Amino acid sequence: MTTSLIVLVAGAVLILNGRAVGVLIAYVVLALTVAVLGAGAALASPATFALFAVATLLKVVLAPLAIGLFVRVNPAAEDLRPSVPVPVRLLLVIAFALAAELASGMAALASMPMLNLVAFIVLCGVGMLIVHRNLLAHMIGLLVLGIGIGFAGSMLAPGLPEPIELGTAFDALIATFIGLALVRAIIVHDPLLDVESLRRLRG
Amino acid sequence: MILLAQVLVIAGLAPLVQGVMKRLRANLQGRPGPSPLQPYRDLAKLTNKEVLLPNGISPIPLIAPGIALGVAVTFAALLPIVVRNALGSIVDIIALVFLLGLGRFVLTLAALDSRSAFAGMAASREMTFGSLVEPALLLALLGGAVVGKGTHLSSVMDVPFGLAGVLAFAAFFLVLLAETARIPIDNQETHYELTMIHEGLVLEYSGWQLAMLQLAGFIRQLCFFVLASLLLPGGAEGWRHLPWILAIICVVPAVETLFAKLRLFEVPQLFATALILAATSIGLRVFGVLV
Amino acid sequence: MIAWVVAAPLLAAIVTTAFPDLRTRRLVRIFLAAVAAVLSLSVAGSIGWLSLTFTVIVSVLSFLATVFSTGTFSPEWGGSETIWSRKSVYFVLLGAFWSAMLLVVLAQNFAALWLGISATTLATAFLVGFSGEAAALEAAWKYLVLCSVGIGFALLGIVVLAHVTIAGGMDSRLALSWTAIVGHGFGAPPPAARLATVLMLIGFATKAGLVPMHAWLPDAHSKAPAPISALLSGVLVSCALYAIVRTLEVGSALGASWLLHEILVWLGVASTIVAGALMLAQRDLKRMLAYSTVEHAGIVALALGFGGSLGFLAALLHIIGHAFAKSAAFFAAGMLQNDFGTTTLAKLRGLWKRGGSGRLLLAALIALAGMPPFGLFVSELLLVFAGVAAHQWVPLGLGLIGIVLGFAAISRNAIEIESGTSAVPRIAGRLPTVARGTIAVALTGALIVAVVPWTALGASLQGIAVAMDAAP
Numbered sequence: 001m002t003t004s005l006i007v008l009v010a011g012a013v014l015i016l017n018g019r020a021v022g023v024l025i026a027y028v029v030l031a032l033t034v035a036v037l038g039a040g041a042a043l044a045s046p047a048t049f050a051l052f053a054v055a056t057l058l059k060v061v062l063a064p065l066a067i068g069l070f071v072r073v074n075p076a077a078e079d080l081r082p083s084v085p086v087p088v089r090l091l092l093v094i095a096f097a098l099a100a101e102l103a104s105g106m107a108a109l110a111s112m113p114m115l116n117l118v119a120f121i122v123l124c125g126v127g128m129l130i131v132h133r134n135l136l137a138h139m140i141g142l143l144v145l146g147i148g149i150g151f152a153g154s155m156l157a158p159g160l161p162e163p164i165e166l167g168t169a170f171d172a173l174i175a176t177f178i179g180l181a182l183v184r185a186i187i188v189h190d191p192l193l194d195v196e197s198l199r200r201l202r203g
Numbered sequence: 204m205i206l207l208a209q210v211l212v213i214a215g216l217a218p219l220v221q222g223v224m225k226r227l228r229a230n231l232q233g234r235p236g237p238s239p240l241q242p243y244r245d246l247a248k249l250t251n252k253e254v255l256l257p258n259g260i261s262p263i264p265l266i267a268p269g270i271a272l273g274v275a276v277t278f279a280a281l282l283p284i285v286v287r288n289a290l291g292s293i294v295d296i297i298a299l300v301f302l303l304g305l306g307r308f309v310l311t312l313a314a315l316d317s318r319s320a321f322a323g324m325a326a327s328r329e330m331t332f333g334s335l336v337e338p339a340l341l342l343a344l345l346g347g348a349v350v351g352k353g354t355h356l357s358s359v360m361d362v363p364f365g366l367a368g369v370l371a372f373a374a375f376f377l378v379l380l381a382e383t384a385r386i387p388i389d390n391q392e393t394h395y396e397l398t399m400i401h402e403g404l405v406l407e408y409s410g411w412q413l414a415m416l417q418l419a420g421f422i423r424q425l426c427f428f429v430l431a432s433l434l435l436p437g438g439a440e441g442w443r444h445l446p447w448i449l450a451i452i453c454v455v456p457a458v459e460t461l462f463a464k465l466r467l468f469e470v471p472q473l474f475a476t477a478l479i480l481a482a483t484s485i486g487l488r489v490f491g492v493l494v
Numbered sequence: 495m496i497a498w499v500v501a502a503p504l505l506a507a508i509v510t511t512a513f514p515d516l517r518t519r520r521l522v523r524i525f526l527a528a529v530a531a532v533l534s535l536s537v538a539g540s541i542g543w544l545s546l547t548f549t550v551i552v553s554v555l556s557f558l559a560t561v562f563s564t565g566t567f568s569p570e571w572g573g574s575e576t577i578w579s580r581k582s583v584y585f586v587l588l589g590a591f592w593s594a595m596l597l598v599v600l601a602q603n604f605a606a607l608w609l610g611i612s613a614t615t616l617a618t619a620f621l622v623g624f625s626g627e628a629a630a631l632e633a634a635w636k637y638l639v640l641c642s643v644g645i646g647f648a649l650l651g652i653v654v655l656a657h658v659t660i661a662g663g664m665d666s667r668l669a670l671s672w673t674a675i676v677g678h679g680f681g682a683p684p685p686a687a688r689l690a691t692v693l694m695l696i697g698f699a700t701k702a703g704l705v706p707m708h709a710w711l712p713d714a715h716s717k718a719p720a721p722i723s724a725l726l727s728g729v730l731v732s733c734a735l736y737a738i739v740r741t742l743e744v745g746s747a748l749g750a751s752w753l754l755h756e757i758l759v760w761l762g763v764a765s766t767i768v769a770g771a772l773m774l775a776q777r778d779l780k781r782m783l784a785y786s787t788v789e790h791a792g793i794v795a796l797a798l799g800f801g802g803s804l805g806f807l808a809a810l811l812h813i814i815g816h817a818f819a820k821s822a823a824f825f826a827a828g829m830l831q832n833d834f835g836t837t838t839l840a841k842l843r844g845l846w847k848r849g850g851s852g853r854l855l856l857a858a859l860i861a862l863a864g865m866p867p868f869g870l871f872v873s874e875l876l877l878v879f880a881g882v883a884a885h886q887w888v889p890l891g892l893g894l895i896g897i898v899l900g901f902a903a904i905s906r907n908a909i910e911i912e913s914g915t916s917a918v919p920r921i922a923g924r925l926p927t928v929a930r931g932t933i934a935v936a937l938t939g940a941l942i943v944a945v946v947p948w949t950a951l952g953a954s955l956q957g958i959a960v961a962m963d964a965a966p
Contacts, residue, residue, distance in 0.1 A: 005366070087475035094483055112657060112686065122650065129643065138639050145646045149653065157656035157669070164605050168649065171612050175642055178619050182635055189628045198632040 006033050007117050011124035012093045014144060016086065020071045020078045020136055023128075024064050027140055027147075030121065031060040034147050037114070038154030055169035059150070063143055063176045067136060070180055077183075077193045081133040089131055096123040114155050121148035135186065135193040139179045146172040206280050213279040213429075217421035218242035220428070220452060228456035242421065246414045254410035257317050267313035268408070268415035274306035275422035282429050283357040284441040296344045296354045300337060303382075306419075307333050310404050317407040321396040325403025328467070332388065332400070335474040336381045342481035343375040343434070349489050357441070364436040367487040372434045374481035377473060379431055379455075383424045386459040388470055398464075428452070499537055500596045502530040503556065507589025511582045520564050523585065531557040534596060541600060547810070548599040548736050551817050554939070555729050556592040559721040562825055562932045563588065566832050584624065584719075590617040591725065598733045603671040604652045604694075604744075607737055608645065611701060614730055615641045622718045622726075633713035640710040641701055648697020648737075654690035658748065672740050676747045683749025691745035691754055698741060702734035702791045705764040712772075715784035720828025723780060727787040728821040732813050735794050739809075742798060759799030759889045765792025766896025773903035779827050779837040782907060783820065786862055789900045790816045790870075793877060796893045800880040808876035815861075815869030818939035823858035825933045826851060839907055843914040852912060854933045859908040861937065863901050 006029065013026035035056045043049055071078050082089060100119035104112070125148055128141030150168060183193060190197035222239035229236025256264060281294050311330055314322040346367065347358030362368070381388045384401035393399060396406065405416050432447035465473060506526035513519040531553040538546055563585070594617050597610030615638065623634030652670065659669045662684055668674040700707035715723045738758070745754045769789035776782035790812065797809035829851040831837050845852025861868035874897065881890030 085472050085475075087472055087479055090476055090479050094479070112654075126643065129639070135635065142639065142642050142646070145643065149646055149649050152650055153653045153656075156653055157660060157666075167605075167609050168612075171609070171616070174616050175638070178616055179635075179638060182619065182623060182631060182638065185623070185626060186628075186631050186635065189631070198635060 003033060003037060004117065007120060008097060011096070011120055012090075014124050014140075015089050015093050015096075015127050015131055018080050018082055020080060020134070020140075021068075023080065023137065023140055024068055024071075027144060028060060028064050030144065031056075031064075031147050034121070034151040034154075035060060038151060051166045055150075055166050058169045058173045059143070059147060063173055066176055066180060067139065070183070071136065074187060074191070076191045077134060077136060077187065079134065079192075080137045081192070081194060082131050083133050084131060092127055092131065093124075096120055096127060099123060112156050114151075118148055118152045118155065121151060124148075133195045135179075135183055135195060135198075138195070139176060139183070142175065142179075143172060205285050209282070209284055210276055210279045213282075213425055214276065214418070214422055217418070217425040218246060220425050221421045224452055224456050227453065228459055231456055231460040242417075246418060249409075249414035249417070250411045252410045254412055256409075257319070257407060260316050263309070264313040264316050264407070267309050268412040268419070270309045271306050271419040272415045272422075274302055275419040275426070277302060278426045279422055281356060282426060282441070283355075283360075283433075284429065284445070287355075287357045287441070294356045296348065296356055296358075297341070299356060300341050300344075303340075303423075304333070304337065306423075310416075314404045314407070319407055321399065321403050322406050324397070325399050325401070325406070328400045329404055332381060332470060332474070335471055336378050336477075339374050339474060339477040339481050340378045340382075342478065342485055343371045343378060344430075346371050346434075346484060346488055349485055359430075359433050360437075360439055360441065360444070362488065365487075367484040368434070368436070370480045370484035370487070372431070374477040374484065375431055375434055377477035377480075379427050379451075380458065381474070382427055383455075384420075385455060387462045387465045387473065390464050496537055496540070496600050499534050500593055500600060502533050503527070503592035503596065504586075504589040506530050507586045510585065523564055524561055527557050527560040530592070534600075537600065541602075544736075544739070544810075545599055547814065548732065549596065551732055551814060552592070552595045552599055552729055555817060555821050555936070556588075556595070556725060558821065558825075558932045558936055559725050560585075560588060560592075562721045562724075562828065563719075565932070566828065584621070587617055587621050588722070588725075591621065591722075595729060595733050599736060602673070603668075604655065604740070605670050607740065608649055608652055611648075611698070611734065611737060612645055614733070615645065615701075618718075618722070618726065618730070621722045622714045624719055624722070625717070629713075630717040633710075633717040636710045637714040640707070644697050644700025644707060646697070647700070648694050651690045651693025651695075651697060654686055654693065655744070658684045658687050658690055672744050675744050678747075680748060687745070687748035688750040688753055691741055691748065691750045692757065694741045695738060695745075695754055695757060698734050698737040699761055699795070702731050702738065702795075703765075703788050704761045704791055704795055705768045705788065708765070708769070708788050711788055712781050712784040715787060716778060716781040720780070720824050720831060723784070723827075724821040724824035727784065727824060728817040731787055731791055732817050735791065735798075735809075735813055738795070738798065755799050755801050757799075758795045759886060762792045762794070762796030762799055763889050763892045763896070765789060765795060766893045767899070768896075770896040770899030770903070773900055774906075776903070777839055779830070779839055779842065779907070779911075780824070782839070782903065783823050783827065783862075786823075786900060786904065787816075787820060789896060790820070790862075792896065793874065793893065796889065797873075797877045797880055799889070800877070800884040800886055802880055802883055804876055804883055805880035808873050808880050811869060811876065812873035814939075815873055818936050819858060819861035819868060819870060822933050822936035823855065823862055825936060826855035826858050829933070830855060839911065842911045844912070846912040854937070856908055856912050857937055858933070859904050863904040863908075864897065 010026045010030040010033070014023055014030075017023050017026065039052065084092075097120060100116045100123060103119045104116035122145060125141045125143075125145035128144060129138050132138070132141075146168065150165060153165060153168075186197075187193060219239060219242070222237070222242045225241075226236040226239050278299070281299060283294065287294075307329065311326045314326040314329075344356075344359055345354070347360075347362045348354045350362060352358035352361045380386075384391055389400040389402075390398065391402065393402070396403060399406070401420075405413060408416055428448045428451050429445070431451055432444040433441060435444060435447045437444035437447065506529065507523075510519055510523045510526060513522055534549050534553045537549075541549070591614060594610050594613035597613065598607055599610075601607040601610055619634050619638045622637050623630045656666075656669045659675055659678070660666055662678070662680050664674065664678055696707070703711040715727050718726060742751075742754055742758075745751060766789050769785045769792060773782055773785045773789065776785060794809045794812050794816075797805045797812060799805070800808075827837055830842065830845075833851050834842070836842070846856065861870060864870040864874045866872075878890065878894070881887075881893070
């Protein structure tokens with residue numbers, strides 16, 4: 001119950017908040033919650049626990065730290081500039097929560113634990129891509145998506161080998177760094193990192 | 204009777220509450236601020252001043268202060284602090300909302316009647332925001348009614364708190380900020396008539412009429428605080444919820460200091476958010492989810 | 495052994511950077527690339543025929559792309575001073591790209607497959623934005639974000655699939671291996687299997703560029719350097735389609751067959767029609783070729799959706815033929831960019847008389863349009879037969895309309911480019927033989943595909959088709 005509330009509030013902040021720092025904090029909270037929930041399966045052996053710890057470190061510490069440092073160096077890019085006003089975003093969060101509850105209530109999927117949390121996190125990640133115009137929000141949205149899928153992995157398929165978890169964590173980290181390098185090149189053309197500047201190619 | 208004592212206590216404490224909040228706001232902003240007892244002195248001063256009203260007005264501005272004070276006193280009497288059902292079936296949520304609407308309506312008419320430009324502007328804003336705030340106010344208070352506890356004002360205390368209670372309180376808090384004319388909707392300390400909303404309505408009044416209107420405003424504010432505390436957890440007895448008022452008295456000046464006044468066209472977004480929050484809380488209660 | 499084969503191209507590229515002298519480095523690079531390509535065929539015994547076919551496509555075309563890049567590394571590619579726009583980085587990323595694609599086609603389970611596809615996205619992000627100009631960065635960003643979201647959904651589907659197979663009694667070590675899943679024999683169709691396979695299909699279809707998930711493809715493939723575009727359009731899309739084939743295989747074993755086939759049919763119809771229509775409006779040669787990739791991916795999806803051994807054979811032949819023909823077309827476009835400095839269609843006129851690049855481009859465009867004697871004609875004919883056999887008249891008709899639109903666009907542009915009098919000044923000297931040779935080899939590949947159905951290779955491919963057949 002408490003974890004559901006934490007995930008709900010963190011996901012809501014991801015969509016409702018308009019500044020990069022707040023969104024990063026919500027992301028870290030979400031990542032920690034998911035790590036704590038998934039830690040049970042990883043305690044099987046020292047090897048799996050070590051891999052799990054490394055993967056968690058990458059996702060919880062390194063990725064947001066990299067983005068946070070980037071924001072510190074380029075303060076103009078801190079505003080996430082949502083493209084829809086607050087009430088619409090609030091409705092979006094409520095719709096996501098409803099959809100996640102309905103999805104987990106379907107009979108065919110009843111065997112999967114915590115499916116509503118997984119679905120909500122995934123939807124919030126995709127929602128960030130839709131709602132915010134700043135490219136950094138897109139990157140954080142991809143990281144949230146990665147967390148949601150990692151959570152799904154630890155909940156739905158706990159028997160899978162941990163190297164997969166590590167592989168996906170490394171994948172997310174490398175994608176973050178590639179994204180940051182691209183953003184560094186884009187910021188020369190557009191200091192606000194607005195997605196509207198990426199509409200030159202059409203048709 | 205108990206109700207008479209309740210009304211007198213609320214009316215007596217209301218200016219003190221306003222004074223304390225003004226002092227807190229000043230301290231948060233780094234100023235020493237006026238004494239908390241200043242509103243009493245202001246009311247006493249106003250009763251000794253001459254009453255000046257514009258030429259050619261109808262009787263409405265003359266009776267408006269009385270109606271406003273009457274609405275505020277009735278609001279104070281309706282609150283189920285000590286006894287739940289002293290006044291019978293008029294202690295009703297919907298009746299309360301209409302009562303507040305009556306007060307707003309009469310004040311707005313009076314402002315229009317003065318034919319002053321600033322008062323007219325303030326009147327139009329007050330009506331717009333009022334029409335947007337009332338649905339949120341109604342929905343925030345109807346939490347108990349939708350689970351079958353009736354629309355009696357004490358039904359807000361009869362429902363479990365939970366997530367729905369948090370959302371309902373959040374919505375009511377935004378409504379409270381609007382009804383007590385606080386930042387981010389209206390600034391009580393502004394001197395620019397162009398930016399006034401509630402202050403603008405009473406621009407043309409002076410003397411004891413202004414004193415009545417100010418006292419009515421203070422009483423309404425304290426009653427809203429009591430109602431907000433009833434929405435927070437505390438048990439079935441009204442007076443057990445009263446300690447929450449102290450927290451509200453501290454939080455509202457902090458909100459006024461931390462946030463900036465919203466631009467006029469952004470204020471409806473705030474009310475839309477309040478409406479969505481209240482509607483969600485009602486939805487959660489109806490479907491019994493995460494209550 | 496497979497791990498060495500997969501890592502070989504990347505190792506080769508890294509080793510090559512150690513040589514300081516330009517001519518030695520070029521020779522070493524081509525030699526090591528050839529070694530890596532041949533090495534990949536050495537695992538022929540331990541993988542199935544389907545994987546082997548795709549390995550051949552990946553190795554041959556990646557080798558050709560490396561040779562082409564070595565021969566004609568245009569200064570236009572590395573325009574600005576971004577951290578990745580250096581020649582050595584280009585070839586290392588190309589090696590990483592090649593290795594990742596090998597991982598995709600040589601993987602034996604979905605986890606390795608997914609890692610390979612994800613690695614291709616990461617390796618090519620900088621390659622797409624290589625020139626550093628604003629439009630290329632925009633293309634690279636869209637590519638990175640949209641493909642990451644797509645394969646994220648695919649990973650979600652893979653996780654649900656693992657849940658389904660483990661719950662159905664499979665060992666967790668083999669939970670994602672398609673041979674194990676097909677051989678397991680599930681009793682009743684597991685309820686969540688449809689969700690899993692549909693998610694995987696949508697994710698891999700994003701990577702293949704099927705409408706409506708194609709938004710990144712025209713930008714990325716038109717802004718990347720020409721040999722990279724060739725690999726992206728020809729080989730990477732083929733790898734994504736390979737992943738879709740494996741998903742179909744697993745989905746049919748888990749009872750999701752009808753749903754997957756229906757979705758593929760309608761994705762294919764949407765892709766052919768939308769891409770065909772948009773091809774008519776294009777003003778840049780590479781962008782038109784990119785939309786043509788979307789259309790051909792749609793044709794493959796249509797063929798897979800029709801199902802049956804005819805449909806599968808059509809899809810396979812089309813993938814092979816398209817890979818070679820599209821690579822040839824992009825190599826030719828790269829040569830045009832080298833010679834004339836532009837790929838804008840309005841500026842290219844009368845190229846037939848002006849040297850080899852125009853003529854080779856014409857041959858590649860004829861191959862892409864699906865005209866005999868090239869292989870795409872055969873595969874499109876088989877597509878029609880498959881559609882008739884599956885009684886899917888409406889999708890077949892709509893798909894044919896899309897193909898006709900694409901044909902019209904390619905023919906019109908081909909005729910306009912080749913005829914008329916040209917006004918574009920030639921900026922380069924003689925055409926490098928290396929580049930010409932590359933295109934010729936690629937086109938020969940497209941030719942060979944045409945005769946495949948009547949050879950022994952065709953018989954074995956038909957064998958795969960029958961083995962993979964699950965009645966829709």
